[in-house]
Amino acid sequence: MPHIIPLDQAQIDDPELHALMARAEELGVPDGVFTGIVARVPSYAKVLLKALLVSHGQGNVDHKLKEVIRIQLARFAGDTYFSALRSKRALAAGLDEATIDEGCNSYEQGTRFSAAEKVALRYADMMYLDANQVDKAFYDEMKQHYTEAQIMELGGFIAFHYGMQVFMRTLNAAPATALATAPAAMMPAGVSPTLKPH
Amino acid sequence: MATDWQQVDAAFYDQLRQYYDEEEIVELGTFIGFNIGYHTFFGTLKFYPMFSPDGRLVSQEESARLYGAAPVSLGGRKVA
Numbered sequence: 001m002p003h004i005i006p007l008d009q010a011q012i013d014d015p016e017l018h019a020l021m022a023r024a025e026e027l028g029v030p031d032g033v034f035t036g037i038v039a040r041v042p043s044y045a046k047v048l049l050k051a052l053l054v055s056h057g058q059g060n061v062d063h064k065l066k067e068v069i070r071i072q073l074a075r076f077a078g079d080t081y082f083s084a085l086r087s088k089r090a091l092a093a094g095l096d097e098a099t100i101d102e103g104c105n106s107y108e109q110g111t112r113f114s115a116a117e118k119v120a121l122r123y124a125d126m127m128y129l130d131a132n133q134v135d136k137a138f139y140d141e142m143k144q145h146y147t148e149a150q151i152m153e154l155g156g157f158i159a160f161h162y163g164m165q166v167f168m169r170t171l172n173a174a175p176a177t178a179l180a181t182a183p184a185a186m187m188p189a190g191v192s193p194t195l196k197p198h
Numbered sequence: 199m200a201t202d203w204q205q206v207d208a209a210f211y212d213q214l215r216q217y218y219d220e221e222e223i224v225e226l227g228t229f230i231g232f233n234i235g236y237h238t239f240f241g242t243l244k245f246y247p248m249f250s251p252d253g254r255l256v257s258q259e260e261s262a263r264l265y266g267a268a269p270v271s272l273g274g275r276k277v278a
Contacts, residue, residue, distance in 0.1 A: 003211040004220055004227075040224045048228060078203075127238060134242035155239045163235025166199055167227040170206035 002173040006036025014042050020049040027057060028088040029070070031176045033081065034168065052164065055157040056087070061150050063087065064095045065117050066157055068103035069124045073162045075104050076128065079169035082161075116145035124158045199227070200234050 009032070012018060021035045030052060038045040056066055067090035074082035087095075102110040107121045119142055126133045142151050199206055214223050246261035256264065 003208055004224060038224060038228060040221045041228075044225060044228055127242065131238050131242050136244075139242075155243075159235035159239035160232070161235070162238075163231035163233070164228070165231075166203065166234050167231035170199060170203055170227070172208070 002033065002037065002171045004037050004040070004171055006033050006173075007039045008036065012036075012039050012042070014046070017042055017046055017049075020046060020053070023053055024049055026088070027053065029056060029067075029085045030082070030164075031085060033173050033176050034164070037171065037173070048164070051160055055153070055160050057089065059150075059153040059157075061120070061146075061153050061157075062117075064090045064093055065120060066154075067095055068100055069121060069154075069158065070161050071100050072104045072121065073124055073128070073158065074165050076125070077162060077165040077169055079165040081168045081171070081173040081175060082165045084175045119145055120154055123154060124162075127155075127158055128162060199230050 009018070009021070012021075017039060021032070021039075024030050024035055025032065030049075035045065035049060038048050056070065057063060067087045071083060071086075099112050102112045103121055107113050107118055113121065123134065123138070123142065126138070139151070146154070211223070214226075218226065244262075246258055246265050248255060248261070250256045250261070250264055
């Protein structure tokens with residue numbers, strides 16, 4: 001049971017919030033647990049859901065790559081809730097669990113990601129493992145693959161989703177619908193034994 | 199939440215409820231999460247306040263000298 005009990009749909013009477021919740025349900029991220037929790041503060045819930053949906057589903061960076069980054073961050077944070085969710089749109093576009101696992105655990109050595117995708121995965125990886133490594137040289141490397149707008153899109157997406165994950169990891173929350181792959185998917189992975197994310 | 203989140207458990211939430219209602223706890227949690235996420239990202243971008251503590255418009259170089267080149271958050275904090 002989450003430490004904060006999610007509100008039921010019937011307890012929410014804001015039509016704009018209902019519409020945003022429907023959009024989230026359609027994407028699959030977040031599901032009704034997160035939306036029901038943040039719906040306790042409707043004014044916050046609306047801007048949080050808009051920001052989650054826009055940063056994840058819109059922009060000029062591939063949605064499948066963002067989905068891998070989102071799961072990488074959630075596992076890294078130790079957030080079992082967001083780790084277990086999957087974007088239906090990304091799955092429909094061909095994203096599979098093997099690619100997600102490689103993106104979380106061995107993207108540098110693997111063959112599933114391009115050089116541009118690897119630097120984006122490293123951006124997320126290093127942001128909360130050792131932000132000092134995300135320096136001018138790193139941004140120069142990113143600029144070889146991405147425009148400034150895309151870098152801001154990625155940075156904002158990473159920061160915002162990680163921020164919500166560090167909140168959700170404290171709540172003992174589980175997804176509304178268990179995934180077939182949940183046991184493996186919910187295992188935080190990829191964290192260095194010597195360095196801890198914050 | 200940032201430095202030792204596993205201490206934010208059921209007992210901690212019970213303690214919070216002595217002072218805050220559920221709405222306020224969600225408000226605090228999302229606000230803190232947002233700030234943890236964004237301040238680390240902003241720290242990597244090396245930008246500094248536009249104004250000095252006494253209200254002067256200053257260059258980014260001067261602002262960096264005034265406010266410090268390495269935000270404390272990048273070095274991590276320890277729980278007391």
